[in-house]
Amino acid sequence: MVMVGLPLAALMWEATSEGTQSFRDAVSSPEAVAALKLTLGASLAVAVLNAVLGTITAWVLVRDDFRGKTVVNAIIDLPFALPTIVAGLTLLALYGPTSPVGIDVAFSRTSIVLALMFVTLPFVVRTVQPVLQELDPELEEAAHSLGASTWTTFRRIVLPNILPGILSGVALAFAKAVGEFGSLVIITGNIPFETEVSSVHIYGRIESGDSAGAAAVAVVLLAISFATLVSIGVIRHFATRHDR
Amino acid sequence: MSILVRNVSKRFGDFVALDDVSLDAESGALTALLGPSGSGKSTLLRIIAGLETADEGAILLGGKDATAVAPQKRNVGFVFQHYAAFKHMTVRDNIAFGLKVRKRPKAEIAERVDELLNLVQLQNFGHRYPAQLSGGQRQRMGLARALAPEPQVLLLDEPFGALDARVRSELREWLRRLHDVVHVTTVFVTHDQDEAMEISDQIAVINHGRLEQAGSPRELYDNPASEFVMTFVGDAQPLGEALVRPHDIDLLTEPVDGAVEAMIVRVTLLGRDAKVELHDASGAELVVLMTRDRFDDAGYWRGQTVWALPQRERVFAETA
Numbered sequence: 001m002v003m004v005g006l007p008l009a010a011l012m013w014e015a016t017s018e019g020t021q022s023f024r025d026a027v028s029s030p031e032a033v034a035a036l037k038l039t040l041g042a043s044l045a046v047a048v049l050n051a052v053l054g055t056i057t058a059w060v061l062v063r064d065d066f067r068g069k070t071v072v073n074a075i076i077d078l079p080f081a082l083p084t085i086v087a088g089l090t091l092l093a094l095y096g097p098t099s100p101v102g103i104d105v106a107f108s109r110t111s112i113v114l115a116l117m118f119v120t121l122p123f124v125v126r127t128v129q130p131v132l133q134e135l136d137p138e139l140e141e142a143a144h145s146l147g148a149s150t151w152t153t154f155r156r157i158v159l160p161n162i163l164p165g166i167l168s169g170v171a172l173a174f175a176k177a178v179g180e181f182g183s184l185v186i187i188t189g190n191i192p193f194e195t196e197v198s199s200v201h202i203y204g205r206i207e208s209g210d211s212a213g214a215a216a217v218a219v220v221l222l223a224i225s226f227a228t229l230v231s232i233g234v235i236r237h238f239a240t241r242h243d244r
Numbered sequence: 245m246s247i248l249v250r251n252v253s254k255r256f257g258d259f260v261a262l263d264d265v266s267l268d269a270e271s272g273a274l275t276a277l278l279g280p281s282g283s284g285k286s287t288l289l290r291i292i293a294g295l296e297t298a299d300e301g302a303i304l305l306g307g308k309d310a311t312a313v314a315p316q317k318r319n320v321g322f323v324f325q326h327y328a329a330f331k332h333m334t335v336r337d338n339i340a341f342g343l344k345v346r347k348r349p350k351a352e353i354a355e356r357v358d359e360l361l362n363l364v365q366l367q368n369f370g371h372r373y374p375a376q377l378s379g380g381q382r383q384r385m386g387l388a389r390a391l392a393p394e395p396q397v398l399l400l401d402e403p404f405g406a407l408d409a410r411v412r413s414e415l416r417e418w419l420r421r422l423h424d425v426v427h428v429t430t431v432f433v434t435h436d437q438d439e440a441m442e443i444s445d446q447i448a449v450i451n452h453g454r455l456e457q458a459g460s461p462r463e464l465y466d467n468p469a470s471e472f473v474m475t476f477v478g479d480a481q482p483l484g485e486a487l488v489r490p491h492d493i494d495l496l497t498e499p500v501d502g503a504v505e506a507m508i509v510r511v512t513l514l515g516r517d518a519k520v521e522l523h524d525a526s527g528a529e530l531v532v533l534m535t536r537d538r539f540d541d542a543g544y545w546r547g548q549t550v551w552a553l554p555q556r557e558r559v560f561a562e563t564a
Contacts, residue, residue, distance in 0.1 A: 135251040146342035
């Protein structure tokens, strides 16, 4: 409680130290609102993209056998282990002005989505994988023998069983994306109203000596993370309601 | 619809699961695939269902070659040992699944599901989820689900294997009665010879991926084709060069031709039957079962020397 609660209390204290009016001003300044909109939009887009990509990746890792599967399986965790600033540098090298693959998206909104997808993909893969592993293949065989096509079987049998896993993975990925800083600060160029996300905006506020304003925006991010965590709990509750 | 299995072979890597198996199941008959675990009986059932493909050979359903037909198109009902219940659906929705997939009208589906709930005695459980049912109830749901689209073939893979003994024997009788009502060609896999003897019209004994013998329970018991069948279907023990069943031995108090001298070492009364254990001169054990009446009339005692005369012994050529 002290470890988690004390810093949070300090943050709240700082955010409201200059009164609720300045809190409201800091949160509703055009630059802060633009950054927040961009952060939420990009995070949502990334969450949806990773729901699909992460599920496909998990599916391939669980159901298919191919050479180098163990290596691929290990690489999935790389974004977890990699310092995000290193991830940012890597992405700049890959998608920047000197890109070896000829894709230059640096300092654009596309770069935000790419960077966030990279750092959050393992969240979805690692939550869907165990659910898929536990899914009895006999369920699909039963559906097939009852006349269901592969697509119908996926939609009516597989998806309802793995959806809670996908959703909680997506929620984790979203929460991580909302607060991501390291991998974005290099590649996005941090152009206000253009590519500046909330975490970078907070950093900018501190740089210019406005620590109360920084704390105010931080409180908003905190609230979003908290709401996301609560939604994960709700998803888990509903997902297991027929097992009890 | 009849099922014909023609020269089916299946390998998993180096393991030969099925080796040139041919089998006929008449339309409307109840056939048991009987064998020890790992004998290939489940693989054969899965090949009939199309859930597994044969390396060689053919499956004919109702006279038509179904070898390359997808399981969805075979019109086969399949019941799994561990139920394979769709746990996110109610019992009603589980049973209705095959009908919804076939896009039948809603009213027709509701009517058919009610009919099946009655048939499997789950009338009051339609709105429950599988997790709220007992094992026996779940398996009855599995059966209703498989029967809903009116399959021409019903396949059951050790359907009672996960249930306790009492529920198992109840369900076994119930399946027999159900089969008398529904008349669908049925094949079920079991490793329990009593189960196979009790409910099937035909038993196919499978061992090490080969069909040892197929025939009526009586044929198999009375005329086993191999030592394996004789020992697997009913009890059998060696007596001299031959195999004999415990019920088919007379114990005489005087020596006669063909009888083996032995000493009674233990007598157990099992209600209506009496079990007499003997050692012959070489120390080999022999078990004889007889009715209590016969036992009481003869008055055998422990330590008595008797002559065991086999009545229906069988000699099988050494199987290579």
